[in-house]
Amino acid sequence: MAGLEYNSTTGEPFLRLPAPFTNFIITPPRLSDAAPSVEIMTQPSVAKWMGPSILLEYNVDKATAWLTKLKAETDAATEELRATAQTRGPVSACPLRHLREVQTDGTEIFxxxxxxxxxxxxxxxxAEERARLVTENNARPAxxxxxxxxxxxxxxxxxxxRGxxxxxxxxxxxEFGIPWMRxxxxxxxxxxxNPASLRVLQKCGFEIVDTLVNHVEIGGEKTTVYLVELRVPDSMPL
Ligand SMILES: CC(C)(COP(=O)(O)OP(=O)(O)OC[C@H]1O[C@@H](n2cnc3c(N)ncnc32)[C@H](O)[C@@H]1OP(=O)(O)O)[C@@H](O)C(=O)NCCC(=O)NCCS
Structure with missing residues (x-):
């Protein structure tokens, strides 16, 4: 794998996937992703699994508001990345978020x-316990x-x-979590x-650590949630 690269025109950091997926890259989000992201997320086979808020009417205005917030965070993470380039981090957040296909003419599709x-x-x-956990986790240094x-x-x-x-x-x-965020x-x-999602995580080494029966309500039905975790070993055989 090539590791972290920078776009020579835009300066964006990115990761290129390994063969046979070398025409796919992961970059920071862009505001121009709003419309294509709505097109994908409102397809029933995707929306169904994205959590209750996405089941409500999602549109370009909502996507733009979300991307504006997300981009502010990933811009800050990109700055942190540049500032710690000499030591290869550690950085406190990941600026890479959106998967794109690079066409033969160089254009990219979200x-x-x-x-x-x-x-x-x-x-x-x-809510109180969740806020405590989030505050504690966010306070941890890079x-x-x-x-x-x-x-x-x-x-x-x-x-x-297709994998x-x-x-x-x-x-x-x-290529990012372990080397740059430790x-x-x-x-x-x-x-x-949602076996496809569970399978993705299991193929990445995650294991089910808890089953929360009838835990959240989606579309009026109580749904069970599998909690999965990965504790990264010192040498990660990904
Ligand atoms: C989950 C999702 C991202 C998977 O993307 P993908 O690129 O198709 O995933 P991959 O091809 O890498 O792997 C999918 C695996 O699930 C398996 N799978 C797919 N449908 C399955 C099913 N109905 N039953 C069992 N396994 C299934 C595939 O066979 C594959 O496993 P394999 O490589 O061992 O054959 C995609 O289906 C998606 O966007 N779903 C809607 C959104 C979503 O669910 N997000 C996750 C929320 S937790």
Whole structure:
């Protein structure tokens, strides 16, 4: 793998996926991703698994508001990356978030989101306890091995079923999380009935650590959530 690279025109950091996916890259988000992200996230097969808020009417205005907030965070992370380039971090957040296909003419097509970010403990239903966990986790300094990182993703249906998300998650962990953030602990949650998502995480080394039966309400139905974790060993065989 090539490791972290910078776009010679825009200055954006990016990761290129390994063969046979070398025409796919993970970059920071861009405001121009609003419309294509809505197109993907409102497809029923994607929206179904993205959590209750996405089931409500998602549109370009909402996506733009989300991307503006997200971009402010990833811009700050990019600055931190440049400032700590000599020591290869550690940085406190990941600036890379959106998966793109690079066409033969150099244009890029937005395909989805693949992120590693500080856990927001969404499965903790008690608001006070969740806020305590988030505050504690966010206060941890860059490089702290106890930081809990959350992994999330969605991919355009046109590109599903080729192993792309698995390789994107592995690349992000191996080529950014571990070397630049010293990531040691990753977690995520998967709704029951979403075997593709669970399989992606299991292929990346995650294991189910808890099953929260009928835990959240989605579309009027109580749904079970599998909590999954990965404790990164000193030599990670990804
Ligand atoms: C989850 C998602 C990102 C997977 O993307 P992808 O690029 O197709 O995933 P991959 O091809 O890397 O791996 C999918 C794995 O799930 C398996 N899988 C897919 N559908 C399955 C099913 N119904 N039952 C069992 N396994 C299934 C695939 O066979 C593959 O495993 P394999 O390589 O061992 O054969 C994509 O389906 C998606 O965007 N879904 C909607 C959004 C979502 O669910 N996000 C996650 C929220 S937790």
């Amino acid at each position: 395909l989805g989101d693949v992120g590693i970010w500080r856990s927001s403990w969404p499965e903790v239903l008690d 490089g702290d091995p106890e930081i809990a990182w959350h992994v999330s993703y969605y991919l355009a249906p046109s590109h599903q079923g 792309l998300t698995t390789v994107a998650v592995k690349t992000l962990i191996k 990531t040691k602990y990753l977690r995520s949650g998967v709704f029951q009935g």
